[in-house]
Amino acid sequence: QLEGLSEWTQRLAGLLRLGMGLEQAMITSRKGAPEELAEQIGTLGDRLHMGWRPEEALRAFGDELDDITADKVVAALILSVSDRGPGLAQALEDLAATVRAEVAGKRETEADREKPRTTMRWMVLIILGVIVAGFFVPSYTAPYSTLLGQLVLAMLTVGFIGTLALMRHLAHYRRIPRFLNRDPRSTVRLPASAATPDHDTETAGAR
Template sequence: MTPLLPGLAGGLVALGILGIVVGLRPAPVVPKQPRKNSGRGRFVIDSRTRMLLLIGLGLGIVGWVVTGWVLALVIAPVAVIGLPVLLSAPPAATQINRLEAMEEWTRSLAGVLTVGIGLEQALVATLRSTPGPISAGVTRLVSRLRARWDTETALRAFADELDDATGDLIAANLILAARRRGAGLTSVLEGLAESVAADVRARRQVEADRAKPRSTARWVTVISASVLVVLALSGSYVKPYGSPIGQVILVVLLAAYVATLVWMRRMATGKPLPRFLDRRTDLSLGSGVTP
């Protein structure tokens, strides 16, 4: 068996692992906008990824020259690009900040409503004090209201932009309040803000507990990689891995370790609650979400 075959097998396995890592990377939350026909799709790699890829290729070439391992040409780039993604914290902090912003905005809206102005005027009045994570959505909501949109239609569009179960709950209460035009919305919003605040506290505690095993995995990975590099450069312990069969075994072991990291990250990434409000949902006053 020539060294090319285990190198090719290792490359295929590494590319598969890299595909899993890229697939697990969270997509940024952006408002839904109409798609523009660009004529053809393009695969774009950002400057940071290109830099990491060049560093990984350089390290792989050095490792190949020093140790004679063909797999170093694949392992180094995959490790440089993939390990920071697998060992970084999931995007829970962004989600928690958005929830906290919704809680602050709901509490602010409840305070404005206590002065006795209408719902639409209260929504406009909260624009200046809206927290940053949801300021774009509230700005568009106010713009629609100023453009004489129907209040319910504007609130449903606002819920679609938030794309969150908690945002649906807030928007549903506001829609029902716009229909009834009665008293009681202030107390409902205050209670809802307290519920969201409790959810935020619980999520922060969960993330603090999840950070401990992530830190442990990070240190274990750094120590293991350092020991492997030192042994590969100076010791005879890893000499059997230089053979074709040894290269295949090394790929299997590294793939198993990466699979463990992927499994750990998937367990630490919470699934968002499903939404219940869209532009086709028919809210009734007897549905239990009433002001």
């Protein structure tokens, strides 16, 4: 999704450099949109074409992507809608480069996470193998038949489960919360010109 976002942002910058307005560029960007975001970009273009305010359409677009990196791009576009100053194309190109760098960083992080996961898988398999082997070698498990052996076995089991839980907790990805969360008290409404019977479903979704 982030790769698609980077590609779309770069495409918007290119359309702006051709002299196209921001709203028209977002509508035009539906053609040839990245496959990962084709549906969301198509919906954004449709909403703008129906007469949605650009800010509300962009916020809805950000809600659909539900990612803090997408919020950065959406926020830049919202600011540009309110203040149509020069330099937007360059800003979008810089944002596209930032998103690409973030994608590369996340891939590297995920590759680093995979190393301890692989280690834990092998550790679990080895321990399970030892346990299974113990059933076929009674002399190996005999010490655990005593009361002291049972206590030691319980401690080892608790430690093993605790280690697995700790590793799972450390490997858990914590999402950074978004900063463009919609105010639940607000309501998005379509302009009267767009509120036709053909668009009842879209209107309901907007509200």
